[in-house]
Amino acid sequence: MPYNKITPEIAARLRACVGEGRFYVKDEIDPNYAHDEMPIYGKYMPDAAVDVETTEEVSAIMKICSENKIPVTCRGAGTGLVGGCVPLAGGLVLCTKRMNKILAYDMDNLVVRIQPGVLLKDLAADALRHGLMYPPDPGEKTATVGGNISTNAGGMRAVKYGVTRDYVLAMTVVLADGRVIELGKSVSKTSSGYSLLHLMIGSEGTLGIITEMTMKLIPNPKCDVSCLVPFRTVEDCISFVPHIKLANLDPQSIEFMDADIVASSAAFTGNPIFPERVRQEDVGASLLVTFTGYDEDELDQKMIKLGELAKSAKALDVLVVATSSNKKNAWAARSSFLTVIEAETKLVDEMDVVVPVDKIPAFLIYIRGIGEEVGIRLRNFGHAGDGNLHIYCCSNDLEEEEFKRRVKIIMDKAYAKCAELEGQVSGEHSIGHAKMVYLRESVGEDVFRLMGAIKDVFDPDHILNPGKVCDSSLLA
Numbered sequence: 001m002p003y004n005k006i007t008p009e010i011a012a013r014l015r016a017c018v019g020e021g022r023f024y025v026k027d028e029i030d031p032n033y034a035h036d037e038m039p040i041y042g043k044y045m046p047d048a049a050v051d052v053e054t055t056e057e058v059s060a061i062m063k064i065c066s067e068n069k070i071p072v073t074c075r076g077a078g079t080g081l082v083g084g085c086v087p088l089a090g091g092l093v094l095c096t097k098r099m100n101k102i103l104a105y106d107m108d109n110l111v112v113r114i115q116p117g118v119l120l121k122d123l124a125a126d127a128l129r130h131g132l133m134y135p136p137d138p139g140e141k142t143a144t145v146g147g148n149i150s151t152n153a154g155g156m157r158a159v160k161y162g163v164t165r166d167y168v169l170a171m172t173v174v175l176a177d178g179r180v181i182e183l184g185k186s187v188s189k190t191s192s193g194y195s196l197l198h199l200m201i202g203s204e205g206t207l208g209i210i211t212e213m214t215m216k217l218i219p220n221p222k223c224d225v226s227c228l229v230p231f232r233t234v235e236d237c238i239s240f241v242p243h244i245k246l247a248n249l250d251p252q253s254i255e256f257m258d259a260d261i262v263a264s265s266a267a268f269t270g271n272p273i274f275p276e277r278v279r280q281e282d283v284g285a286s287l288l289v290t291f292t293g294y295d296e297d298e299l300d301q302k303m304i305k306l307g308e309l310a311k312s313a314k315a316l317d318v319l320v321v322a323t324s325s326n327k328k329n330a331w332a333a334r335s336s337f338l339t340v341i342e343a344e345t346k347l348v349d350e351m352d353v354v355v356p357v358d359k360i361p362a363f364l365i366y367i368r369g370i371g372e373e374v375g376i377r378l379r380n381f382g383h384a385g386d387g388n389l390h391i392y393c394c395s396n397d398l399e400e401e402e403f404k405r406r407v408k409i410i411m412d413k414a415y416a417k418c419a420e421l422e423g424q425v426s427g428e429h430s431i432g433h434a435k436m437v438y439l440r441e442s443v444g445e446d447v448f449r450l451m452g453a454i455k456d457v458f459d460p461d462h463i464l465n466p467g468k469v470c471d472s473s474l475l476a
């Protein structure tokens with residue numbers, strides 16, 4: 001797809017849309033705008049960058065870029081892991097980090113209007129001050145909510161509450177040609193034609209630029225408790241998950257961790273909150289389970305039932321994370337896993353496949369065998385309650401090209417195995433440009449072409465985040 005460069009004349013028009021101090025060229029551009037948090041997928045500097053603050057600014061900028069066929073890559077906090085916000089075609093990076101206002105609460109209808117640059121941690125904390133909860137809980141708390149919507153992020157509480165998609169009621173979107181549209185309404189149900197709202201969610205900035213959202217909230221649970229359930233083996237550990245669900249215990253989260261990542265986390269954080277031995281036995285893998293309720297009696301009953309189930313499921317014990325400080329430490333340790341891997345490792349690549357819960361052991365055993373064959377260390381953890389696994393390929397010794405060659409062998413086989421087990425390429429990190437080939441293989445040519453046809457309707461000149469998800473324009 002032929003694109004045009006940003007000439008000095010076009011740059012002057014773009015600068016005029018926002019005024020001085022928020023439009024950048026050449027050495028003024030933040031070098032972080034060239035990559036996301038997975039630098040193995042490359043660095044691509046844009047020709048210019050702009051920090052926007054209003055829908056009107058975004059609309060004016062897109063009209064200019066549409067007229068001149070300038071590629072535009074929308075970016076939030078840049079915490080993605082699949083190269084989704086990197087400007088493959090150069091052009092303009094449009095950053096929404098300054099659109100960070102929580103605009104208004106509607107307490108009668110339990111909704112909040114926000115801008116896309118609001119950080120996940122800030123929305124969660126502000127909702128709590130209103131006695132409410134924003135349920136989606138992706139691990140990266142410094143991500144923007146707009147970015148979470150663009151990737152349909154999931155997180156640790158998805159097993160009980162669902163994913164980001166389930167909490168978006170309405171949004172304002174600027175289309176590729178600068179038109180502004182409103183999608184959805186602040187209502188809890190609809191049967192009103194095609195859901196363009198849900199089409200926009202998870203589209204990674206390839207169909208439009210989200211500039212305002214209305215999000216659903218829920219009353220904050222009165223109390224919660226976390227329990228650690230250690231096992232000798234991964235197989236025993238994962239096999240316990242369906243028992244928790246079938247017992248109607250309604251857990252808020254069920255997180256999986258193996259002994260390797262637990263040991264690394266303890267060494268890195270100095271916080272050995274997860275035991276490596278229980279009852280003189282080595283712990284091979286553990287579940288961190290959280291329950292919420294309206295009173296302590298309800299939680300006590302759930303813990304009693306969990307203990308009864310664990311006795312007949314080869315669990316080594318059920319350890320209650322009782323105090324508020326211990327709960328904070330436990331979840332801080334769990335949230336540190338990716339940070340630990342990045343700190344310990346020179347070269348990292350990742351998968352976040354999702355498979356049926358009962359297929360997790362088979363997938364992990366298979367992928368570990370492939371890792372051993374090609375000489376790549378694999379680290380893994382994930383959301384056992386919904387089958388979403390985070391698997392990291394790691395090396396401190398290989399040169400980058402050799403690392404990429406070996407990782408490709410692993411990923412080719414891993415994604416093929418994922419398809420065999422009726423899984424999906426991504427559970428929450430999305431596709432970007434890094435996983436596009438695997439998406440195509442997974443969904444098949446007919447579905448992939450339909451996705452491309454949708455892209456053509458929304459963005460006929462393919463100026464919005466080119467080269468991502470299903471857009472093969474850069475290969476033409």
